[in-house]
């Protein structure tokens with residue numbers, strides 16, 4: 001990071017303390033412009049799942065079994081085949097293999113409890129039920145303990161291809177499959193340990209950006225081709241072609257110093273993409289960064 005006390009995130013100056021002392025959101029809060037606002041039935045369902053998942057998270061009960069409604073299943077059945085087709089063409093091989101091994105189908109919304117048990121056997125990772133997007137530091141405190149927080153609600157049916165917040169389609173079809181891969185699991189947990197340990201807001205922000213441009217919106221070289229492995233791309237029918245082919249986006253090799261100094265806007269289609277040469281490369285880069293920051297987690 002540059003030597004400065006001013007931290008800028010999403011284009012605005014932020015309090016570095018905000019990065020290390022996370023706020024706790026105790027009630028469902030749909031942002032202005034959310035497609036579900038004004039739909040009483042949707043809001044009631046979201047509140048119900050918010051309370052259920054929050055209880056299971058705080059009491060460490062694991063993912064609850066959820067009885068999905070016909071409308072939720074309809075949305076899953078509409079979105080997942082479109083993503084599946086794009087994944088076959090553009091996702092990295094590691095992702096496609098893992099999705100297949102987890103037997104995530106296009107017809108039924110999977111139960112995260114079952115997937116969590118499978119992950120535990122494969123890579124010693126597990127899923128933590130989350131009532132919504134958790135503050136970054138809280139999120140990575142779970143990851144440091146090999147738990148991946150996942151939502152269990154589904155986006156609003158009026159815009160099945162769009163969600164302003166991470167929902168189950170984003171989590172389950174983006175983040176969850178790569179957790180089957182040992183290299184990915186180790187990369188993720190090291191980011192988690194480092195972010196949960198450092199007392200410095202600027203270092204948390206740097207790790208957040210490292211994670212954003214890899215785990216969330218990363219591209220990767222795969223058998224001589226550029227493929228997708230970031231969850232934010234993999235769970236969006238718009239972002240997959242945009243990330244690989246759009247003239248409005250840049251694609252550069254992943255250089256850590258550049259990445260940790262690059263701001264982004266999570267509310268828009270992304271304009272900067274970085275291509276990692278491999279997962280072991282990202283692991284080496286992360287270890288070097290953690291050493292440079294003197295975070296005692298290696």
Ligand SMILES: [Fe+2]
Nearest residue numbers: 166216231232
């Ligand atoms: Fe995500």
